[in-house]
Amino acid sequence: MTEYLIRRSLQSVLVLFLISILTFAMIHAAPGGPTQVLLAPGLSPEAAKIQAHNLGLDRSVPVQFLSWIGGMLQGDLGHTFKNNIPVGDILWPTVGHTMVLMIAAWLLSLIIAIPWGIYNSTREYGLSDQTSSFISYLGFAMPTFWFGIILQQYFALKRDWLPLSDMYDMDKQGNFGNLLLHLVLPVTVLSLGFLAAYVKYSRSSMLEVLNQDYIRTARAKGLTERKVVFRHALRNALIPIITILGLDLPILVGGAALTERVFNWPGMGRLFVDMAVAREYSVLMSITLVVSVFVVIGNLLADILYAVVDPRVQYGRGGGTAA
Amino acid sequence: MAEKILEIRNLTTGFLTDGGMVKATDRVSLDIEKGKTLCVVGESGSGKSVTALSVMRLIEYAGGMITEGEARFDKQDLVQKSQLDMLNIRGSRIAMIFQDPMSALNPVFTVGEQIAESLRTHKRLSKKEAWRQSVDMLRRVRIPDPEIRARQYPHEMSGGMCQRVVIAMALACNPELLIADEPTSALDVTVQAQILELLLQLKQEFRMSMLLITHDMGVAAEVADRITVMYAGAVVEEGTAADIFERPRHPYTIGLLQSIPGLEGERGGELYTIRGAIPPLSNIPPGCRFHPRCLYAMDLCRTNEPPLRRSLSGHMAACWLDDTGAEDPRPGNPNNRETKVTIGNRPEVTFP
């Protein structure tokens, strides 16, 4: 197990290193090179030269990469170009805000979706199953941001039941009840997407398991249907769902970014979009890396959890996949 | 006549497909005497497994259902029982083992847990007692180091070992009837013999009756008291092992026997095969269902279905060419062809 953990962690570090190269290379592949991209527009050639020197842009590319990565590892995310604010100062608070939104939506949808999917797998094509597949189709085909806009128009503008946007009212910063009110709409929007996916996964995973030979064996033993489903099928069905939860993380984070933008939620996603429009590349690079770290850690945790629940996983070899 | 543990009469099992209802078994009748072994043989797709699953009433979980007939086990018709009542029979009075032992065991539980579960369900044992008996069961299926093995997961064991575990699980509650569906087909040849030997020994030890399904005539020769030959969902011949191997009466059985390499045939000769292939269940030919593949097919075979007719010795076959049934000297013998010919519908078989 320890060996597996170490190997799997090293793999994650490698992936992160490659991502940092990718991000860095992208800036340097931009038309006109990094100087063009990174410097504030409208500078005189002399001033540009000085600023380029200050930013270290006149060094060779590998040296620049190493110093950037070195700074990153020490928690120095660089400065914004326009106002020279440390990137960390604007980035870190948004990470927390995004986490609040994502975790709320994620937990809510998991709690609803997994029991629902399991229930549906035992009553295929029943009313509940048809409802959930209708929701799934909607969830997969609907632009999340559009759903957000529609909800805003009805619940905030037309009815004034819920706040239109932001995380708190201006005069109620830090008030928990106020936060909950503000969470309702964005969490609904985000959950719909997650829900659509998870009901489908848990249902199909469960159906797959219910068709296995060992379920027939369990029935041949004379076990009640309840025991067959909850004892024998459920544990096996949850195993692949764990992997999917890990693999889906990037999509979820992406969805959160759009939702944040619609509801003006002060999270990483909104910051990213704002900074993309403002062309603040050091912030963009930092956010890309931070998000990737989250995703890679999420995948790592999912893999470890998988190895814990599935006795078939051989820690020593085989890259952590089931036999 | 010995007491019968299982009597299946006219059991018909259907599946609904895109092309309409398909009969996976068509009026199958068979008997198992107490303490005896009945082998059901036939190619894959002949309805052997469906018959077994129907008796267990597991067929409903596989998408099929029983449309006709009865299966009397200890005087009670299993077909009429509710699934709830079946829970008390499955695993405790009738047990079943399946073809692929590796996939028949739940990968996330240790083998000990899986055997103990059976005991706890039917015998209401304490956890500790169930575990003790599980280890004991593993010992009785000749697994070395049963205490250690009981704590292992199925994927840590070989196929033969898994099949022993499956057998231990099936026999844990001392069933009266064991249904074994191709118990050795997924195993290596050397292991096959061991498992078969084990099954025969355990049958004596536990004083069970056995319904063994196989496509392998060699297996049937080794273990069977009686043999039922099925083809395309119906019984075509039934008799003692000696009847089937020494006096086969149906051309299909003869074909099956001739296709065993090296059993009786001349060495160096061409390996015998029955021409053609088993028809899909959605497209059973009219008349005798074997006629398109039968070397002896006559015009009658193409239109009329032959009845299953019984000779005095109890050997039955469904073939128009076979006139052994007419040897019965008693007047008005219902099995005489003249009185028994019914067109289009398979006559009921009467048992004395």
Added chain:
Amino acid sequence: MSDAKVLPPIPEENRYEPREKRAKARTVEARPEGPWKTGAKKFMRNPFAVAGLVLLLIFIGIALLAHWLAPYPPNKLDLMFPNLPAGSSGHLLGTDELGRDVFSRLLYSSRISLTVGFSVAFVSVIVGTLIGAISGYFGGWVDTIAMRIVDVMYSVPSLFLNILILAIFGAKASYMIWVLAFTSWMGVARLVRGNYLQLREMQYVEAAKAIGVSDWRIIFVHLLRNSSAPIIVTATLMVGGAILSESALSYLSLGIQPPSTSWGLMLSNAQASMLTDPMQALYPGLCILIVVLAVNFVGDGIRDALDPRKTTIPQRRLDQWRKRFSKSGI
């Protein structure tokens, strides 16, 4: 065992079968209709799939004929009549904040969405298949490198990567197809790789190699044909995903730029004038929803049609059938 004792001699006409006759009989027997034909039949029996296909064809028709169908040019300003409600004279769905006809703009927008959707799916399926096939077939270090790249691409949320690239290189409609394809080929690559890993162990690959068929021919002729079904399904479902991504990027004003128009861009405008004209946000979103729904229905329909285990029997019929014929207790 002497069958002669029990059975009469084999009738003359059955005795000898010339080899040609046997072969002929066998081919007739062993020729059920192919999987594609069965699939097509099953597809046509699936009402959702057919409805999806019809809707999709309608939208393709609209995109092709937008020039003739639209009552106004998409960018014709009419600053006198901004934000007209739906049903106003001459404007079926009203006008936007600049007085442009919403209905006409919706029709024209379908061009961008469908073009982007199908091109992205096309490019990423080709790239993904190529990479997946090569890495699955050859294995070894080629496979290791390819799969590390896939891991990396999977670890950055594709929306973030899209935004980053478009922010650096500038938002242009023509870039967008490449950018979206760049971040969506990995799924196909993994799928194809998995398929090829299994397929390359097959006997017929060894047989083909033994008679001197080149690796490339095996990869792109023999094996590709055998994994085409899942590729087609993924490609179809990818169209919907690409349409959604396009709308998201355009909504963030990093995608389609004015004067071109797309549903995402219309939504972006609509949110800006949300207070004055709430209905404007409804139509473009509905269009996206319907098109993506249609594509997904088609994709799911193809998947089910090519899945031999899936039947097209509705549950209701199955229940009725059980009630009518089942003799067993409940």
